[in-house]
Amino acid sequence: MAEQTISAGGLLDIPDSIETPSLVVDRARMEHNIADMAAYAAGRGIGLAPHAKTHRTPEIARLQMAAGAEMLCIAKLGEAEALADAGLDRFVMAYPIVGDAKIARARRLMERASILLSVDSFAGAEALGASMAAAGTVADVLVIVDTGYHRCGVDAGEAADFGLAIAPLPGLRLRGLITHEGHAYSKPGEEGLHDASVDAGELMVAAADDLRARGLDIDVVSVGSSATARHTTAVDGITQVRPGIYAFNDYGQVLRGVVGLDRCAARVAATVVSHVESDRAILDAGSKSVSHDRLGIHVPGAPGGYGLVVDLPGWELYQLSEEHGWLRWTGDGPPSELTIGQRVQILPNHICSAFHMLGQSEIIEDGEHVATWVATGRGESR
Amino acid sequence: MAEQTISAGGLLDIPDSIETPSLVVDRARMEHNIADMAAYAAGRGIGLAPHAKTHRTPEIARLQMAAGAEMLCIAKLGEAEALADAGLDRFVMAYPIVGDAKIARARRLMERASILLSVDSFAGAEALGASMAAAGTVADVLVIVDTGYHRCGVDAGEAADFGLAIAPLPGLRLRGLITHEGHAYSKPGEEGLHDASVDAGELMVAAADDLRARGLDIDVVSVGSSATARHTTAVDGITQVRPGIYAFNDYGQVLRGVVGLDRCAARVAATVVSHVESDRAILDAGSKSVSHDRLGIHVPGAPGGYGLVVDLPGWELYQLSEEHGWLRWTGDGPPSELTIGQRVQILPNHICSAFHMLGQSEIIEDGEHVATWVATGRGESR
Structure with a gap:
């Protein structure tokens, strides 16, 4: 150094x-970072969904929303519940929702907040939809796409087929696709980061276009991390970016x-x-x-x-x-x-x-x- | 495996x-572990001071005290404050207390609990004693001894000289010596663990005897960790053992x-x-x-x-x-x-x-x- x-x-x-x-957080620096990313997303014409897992703090989430974020990203329902208790009410869940207890909690959360849920297994999607349908409601869902990080998500090449398979399930409304291109961090240099991010963005847009060509109305193509945010969104067709660390950096x-x-x-x-x-x-x-x-x-x-x-x-x-x-x-x-x-x-x-x-x-x-x-x-x- | x-x-x-x-904690297994270590310490004729940093949970601390522990070990004052709020009132602090704010909090804690404090610097001991004396009170202190872990503590060979130097400071009452023989974990095999633990115990007892020979009344010689507990205390003259993980294991x-x-x-x-x-x-x-x-x-x-x-x-x-x-x-x-x-x-x-x-x-x-x-x-x- x-x-x-x-x-x-x-x-x-x-x-x-x-x-x-x-x-210790310097408020001026944090607010500068929050405003800067909001301005970038607005300028690019995409929605900003700051990942609240970074801070899990209502005051900070409110600053992010006030700066123009369209919703908050969460990984776990508990995060959203805690933020909803503080009055925040728009979420995207970048994590597969699995199990009866979680599904029941998601349903209760939908009574006081809007939330996009995520799935990456047919079994998970089927259980989610059945529970929603039984309750007389419909969940908005995204398909988690693996664009190279190999964590959660269906392979990008199979994402459209998977989306087509779950779209008819009762209790679900397929809204789009979501990925976390975390693998780009490990590519060497800024060029490596950029190229991997753009590749991920292109895979996402191609899958979304494929779904649209097959008759589905896809309006969410969500990507992101703090380091990749400005690279992945260089691809036309991305609609949402979900950085978390950017408000503070590290x-x-x-x-x-x-x-x-x-x-x-x-x-x-x-x-x-x-x-x-x-x-x-x-x-x-x-x-x-x-x-x-x-x-x-x-x-x-x-x-x-x-x-x-x-x-x-x-x-x-x-x-x-x-x-x-x-x-x-x-x-x-x-x-x-x-x-x-x-x-x-x-x-x-x-x-x-x-x-x-x-x-x-x-x-x-x-x-x-x-x-x-x-x-x-x-x-x-x- | x-x-x-x-x-x-x-x-x-x-x-x-x-x-x-x-x-998830299985209560029967936990209580068996708590009872087993308490029986060991009682049989060996030494005091048990379970390290509460493991769980920081009042209900578990109460079980440990009820099983016969003489006090709880803590690293930070905040742990003791939280446990004191729940009615626990006997502590040994295996961590150097440094800074006016910490010293003031220790003084307030002494109004509702007994606590042995620890020091490993002359500056720290001097500031602690001066603050206690100004408040018209006296703090019981232990000298942190480095028996080979090289984290905190004065070198074992210099522990007696250091103790002799701080003993006359107003506001302090030197009660003994404390070490964490964490380096023993990294020695190969059970024999390596045993030998390093016994070495640490012997260094502690030698330093305590040296202080006694030089006229000081030393009644606390405190050692421990879950893996080393039964080894270090094989040395005669050890008065207290401070395992933490033992109640659960990992x-x-x-x-x-x-x-x-x-x-x-x-x-x-x-x-x-x-x-x-x-x-x-x-x-x-x-x-x-x-x-x-x-x-x-x-x-x-x-x-x-x-x-x-x-x-x-x-x-x-x-x-x-x-x-x-x-x-x-x-x-x-x-x-x-x-x-x-x-x-x-x-x-x-x-x-x-x-x-x-x-x-x-x-x-x-x-x-x-x-x-x-x-x-x-x-x-x-x-």
């Missing part, structure tokens, strides 16, 4: 009144070249609590604060470690216990001196996990602590 | 009424040879939600359920992956997204068939993290769901 990168807008002005470890986005440190709105504030030897020290932020998420599989050539300690060039956060961050000196020359009680700022590898770990964010404006926002959807993984 | 190991008491009788993903303990699957009291219950190809499938439990904790650095030769899917021999949980568990077939022959909606049981690598991720445990007795216990101390990492 070159030192000039670190100094370029890397530090937030975090008041000492905030105890550590804490997840070390993964910086290393991927998506943004600079000046666009990173969140930090884990930590304190040096032990420093017995000159070349090692312990922070009070461990896996229960910054998470064990690594970047290796997602960012080619990423350094090891669990985030960038922005204000300690030469020190690496190389290991975590639950409440300990293990620092070692890897810089040139003798280690810089640390003091017991010194506060530092960690840019987490993956900001979604830091929200989950700490469960609330401390909001700062102009160096003042102005609010504590609770991630009410935290832990709502069912 | 040999199949006979998997079948040996591996499965819990989890009712389908429990939605997934959930952390895949790490099984692979380390500490217990068999029949002693593992907790599982993450999950569901197969996507199974597009015969040799891969997706569970609804990801890093926000089982955690990204790996075993490589702690258990020599441990397999990769994020836990044992107890009821799916041949399938490996090789990768996690936040809400997706990625399964692949690694068994011999053609993959066993999975069905959408099929429920499975994951034995997590590290049970402490699963408690933190899911935030509550579903308690079962004889196959019935009898309670939901909330980890009220979850996220209390400050």
